[in-house]
Amino acid sequence: MQLTGKHVAILGGGRSGRAAALLAVREGARVSVWDAAGAGGLADMPAGVEIHFDVTEEVGGEVVSDVLVLSPGIDSYGSYVAAFARHAGEVIGEVEFAARFYQGKIIGITGTNGKTTTTELVARVLAHAGLGGTPCGNYGTPFCEVVLQANAPAVVSLELSSFQLETVDQFHPEVAIWLNFAPDHMDRYASVDAYRAAKLRIFGRQCASDTAVVRGGEDLPVLSARVVTFSTTDPEADWFSNGHIICHAGETWIDMDHDTGLRGLHNAENLMAALAACQALGIGASVMREALNGYAPPPHRCELIRTLDGVEYLNDSKATNLHALESALRSQTRPVVLIAGGKEKGLDYASVLPMLREKALATVTFGQIARPLAALFSEAVSSESVSTLADALAAARSLAPPGSTILLSPGTSSFDQFSGYEQRGNSFRDLVHQLR
Numbered sequence: 001m002q003l004t005g006k007h008v009a010i011l012g013g014g015r016s017g018r019a020a021a022l023l024a025v026r027e028g029a030r031v032s033v034w035d036a037a038g039a040g041g042l043a044d045m046p047a048g049v050e051i052h053f054d055v056t057e058e059v060g061g062e063v064v065s066d067v068l069v070l071s072p073g074i075d076s077y078g079s080y081v082a083a084f085a086r087h088a089g090e091v092i093g094e095v096e097f098a099a100r101f102y103q104g105k106i107i108g109i110t111g112t113n114g115k116t117t118t119t120e121l122v123a124r125v126l127a128h129a130g131l132g133g134t135p136c137g138n139y140g141t142p143f144c145e146v147v148l149q150a151n152a153p154a155v156v157s158l159e160l161s162s163f164q165l166e167t168v169d170q171f172h173p174e175v176a177i178w179l180n181f182a183p184d185h186m187d188r189y190a191s192v193d194a195y196r197a198a199k200l201r202i203f204g205r206q207c208a209s210d211t212a213v214v215r216g217g218e219d220l221p222v223l224s225a226r227v228v229t230f231s232t233t234d235p236e237a238d239w240f241s242n243g244h245i246i247c248h249a250g251e252t253w254i255d256m257d258h259d260t261g262l263r264g265l266h267n268a269e270n271l272m273a274a275l276a277a278c279q280a281l282g283i284g285a286s287v288m289r290e291a292l293n294g295y296a297p298p299p300h301r302c303e304l305i306r307t308l309d310g311v312e313y314l315n316d317s318k319a320t321n322l323h324a325l326e327s328a329l330r331s332q333t334r335p336v337v338l339i340a341g342g343k344e345k346g347l348d349y350a351s352v353l354p355m356l357r358e359k360a361l362a363t364v365t366f367g368q369i370a371r372p373l374a375a376l377f378s379e380a381v382s383s384e385s386v387s388t389l390a391d392a393l394a395a396a397r398s399l400a401p402p403g404s405t406i407l408l409s410p411g412t413s414s415f416d417q418f419s420g421y422e423q424r425g426n427s428f429r430d431l432v433h434q435l436r
Contacts, residue, residue: 001027001100001101003024003027003028003029003066003067004027004028004029005028005029005030006029006030006066006067007029007030007031007032007064007065007066007067008020008021008024008029008030008031008032008065008066008067008068008069009031009032009033009034009063009065009067009068009069009084009088010024010031010032010033010034010069010071011034011035011068011069011070011071011074011081011084012033012034012035012070012071012072012073012074013033013034013035013037013042013045013051013053013071014071015142015145016071016072016094016142016144017033017035017069017071017094018033018044018045018046019094019098019142019143019144019145019148020069020071020094020097020098020142020144021033021045021046021049022046022144022145022148023097023098023101023144023147023148024067024069024097025046025048025049026148027101029066029067030050031046031048031049031050032049032050032051032052032063032065033045033049033050033051033052034052034055034059034060034063034084035052035053035055036054036055036056036080037053037054038053038054039051039053039054057079057080057083058083060080060083060084060086061083061084061086061087062087063084063087063088064087064088065084065087065088065089066088066089066090067088067089067090067091067092067097068084068085068088068090068091068092069092069093069094069097070091070092070093070094070167071093071094072093072094072095072138072161072163072164073163075188076091076093076163076166076167077166077188091167092167092168092169093163093164093166093167093168094142094143094144094164095137095143095158095160095164095165095167095168095171096167096168096169096170096171097144098142098143098144098146098147099143099168099170099171099172100170101147102143102146102147102152102156103152104132104152104153104154104155104156105154105155105156105174105175105281106155106156106158106171106172106173106174106175107122107126107155107156107157107158107173107174107175107176107177107277107278107281108158108160108171108173108175108176108177108202109122109157109158109159109160109177109179109273109277110159110160110161110162110165110176110177110178110179110199110202111177111178111179111180111181111199111215112179112180112181112182112321112323112324113179113180113182113266113319113321113323113324113327114179114180114266114267114269114270114273114327115138115139115159115160115161115179116138116139116159116298116301116318117262117267117270117297117298117301118159118177118179118270118273118274119135119137119139119140119157119158119159120135120139120157120298121270121271121274121292121295122135122157122177122274122277122278123135123140123157124291124292124295125274125275125278125283125287125288125291125292126153126155126156126157126278126283127291128287128288128290128291129278129283129287129291131153131154131155131281131283132153132154132155132156132157133153134146134153134156134157135157135159136156136157136158136159137158137159137160137164138159138160138161138163138164139159140159143156143158155281158173160202162189162195162198162199163188163198165198165199165201165202166198166201168201168202168204170205171201171202171204171205172205172206172210173202173206173210174210174211174280174281175210175211175212175213175277175280175281176202176203176206176210176211176212176213176225177213177214177273177274177276177277178199178202178203178212178213178214178215178218178220179215179269179270179273180215180218180269180323181196181199181218181219181323182321182322182323182326200220200221203220203223203224203225206223206224206225207224207225208224208225208226209225209226210224210225210226211225211226211227211228211276211277211280212225212226212227212228213228213229213230213273213276213277213280214227214228214229214230215229215230215231215269215273216229216230216231216233216234216237217231217233217234228276228280230269230272230273230276231269232265232268232269238276239272239275239276240272241256241265241268241269241271241272242268243256243263243264243265243268243331244256244257244268246268246271246272246275248275248276253275253285253288253289254271254275254289254292256268256271259289259292259293259294260292260293260294260295260296261294261295261296261297262295262296262297263302263331264302264327264328264331265327265330265331266302266327266328266330266331267297267302267331271292275288299315299422299425300315300316300317300318300421300422300425301316301318302314302315302316302328302331302409303315303316303425303429305428305429305432305433306432306433308432308435309402310401310402310403310404311397311400311401311402311403311404311405311406312334312404312405312406313405313406313408313432314328314405314406314407314408314409315408315425315428315429315432316328316407316408316409316410317408317410317414317421317422317424317425317428318421318425319409319410319411320342320410320411320412320413320414320421321345321347321411321412322347322348322349322351322352322411324409324411325340325352325409325410325411326351326352326355328407328409329352329355329356329358329359329360329407329409330355330359332359332405332407334403334404334405335359335360335361335401335403335404335405336359336360336361336404336405336406336407337360337361337362337363337364337396337399337400337404337405337406337407338356338360338362338363338364338407338409339363339364339365339366339389339392339393339396339406339407339408339409339410340363340364340365340366340373340377340409340410340411340412341365341366341367341368341369341370341373341385341392341410341411341412342366342367342368342369342410342411342412342413342414342415342416342417342424343367343368343369343412343413343414343415343416344368344369344412344416345412345413347411347412349373349376349377349411350376352377352380352411353376353377353379353380354380356377356380356381357380357381360380360381361381361382361399361400361401361404362381362382362383362384362396362399363377363381363382363383363384364383364384364385364386364392364395364396364399365377365383365384365385365386365392366385366386366387366388366389366391366392367387367389367410367412367416367417368416368417369412370385370386370387371385373385382399388417389408389417389424389427389428389431390431393406393428393431393432393435397435408425408428410424
């Protein structure tokens, strides 16, 4: 991609936008950054970059650019982007922009759930193998920042959301991981098919020499790449786990309970996907085992906070959609009192009812969707609604006998009461530690 003398307009002035601006400057472009926020959100921009803040659609419609680069999170289908795209030669996202200047290999990871844990697992193996180690993309470092490093890694572990995949074109991962798929972000996409189509773009440029690591049983089109499957239900998959032992080609590779801090079927899937992806790049079994020894999952993902009076308290605030909620419930071996709720995202929670009947003693709902969610869940188990997370914890504690688990697994986003799932999870952790 030749940018010398061309105008690159960056839409969004956050960390990813700044990294894209730095990369465009390095490549000789004339660079401008445009943001609907005030000047305070555009700090530390590179010298020589034009900065425009408080930008409206009307202003955007007059901007002429050779390349328009969208920061992650900006709705590429919205009228704001459409205005800037009117006089743009090409519209791409930050990931696509970075990939055009990256000389190494890419392990791309997508799925409705499990992306971050899998990205960390892959990055850990790559670092141990001397090939890289910086998780990037939707989690960790913006991809453009990685490309700008003096000694960029030979391989990157790149988490990819549907938002980022909407705007890829020439993006070509040597290994593409498809963890799972379930409806999500229905407040952004017109249909489930539109959401699925965005995610499927991860396979768009793959060829026969590449590898697609996919969860067994997923409804996917015929892929050009070599397909490697993993499963917790089908022993005939290339990789199989019962939630404790990881097996491949008839051999036991990893004992999760002994060798790692990962627990549950959903984490077995994440681990198998990471192992299969790294094996596809020629990394040996012994290197992977050493790299993953003692690994513990990130916070907010079925994180055990404490056991009090015989009751376990699990923080699964990262569960911002139904598939994550169902996976968390499915992985539990003790009776559950579920705490769920948050922002209305237009999701149909009826699919959770069978798992509630199987796993839950009761549910407590909170937040914007508390009342309708409690009404629905009451078809399966005893349910009550409250206003806040603190109220939900108090109610759940009164319902949980010794030997049970209180599980915060909201099943939706947190933006009705919190700044993000991290703040929600941290608040839950603090509340649990205050219990006496």
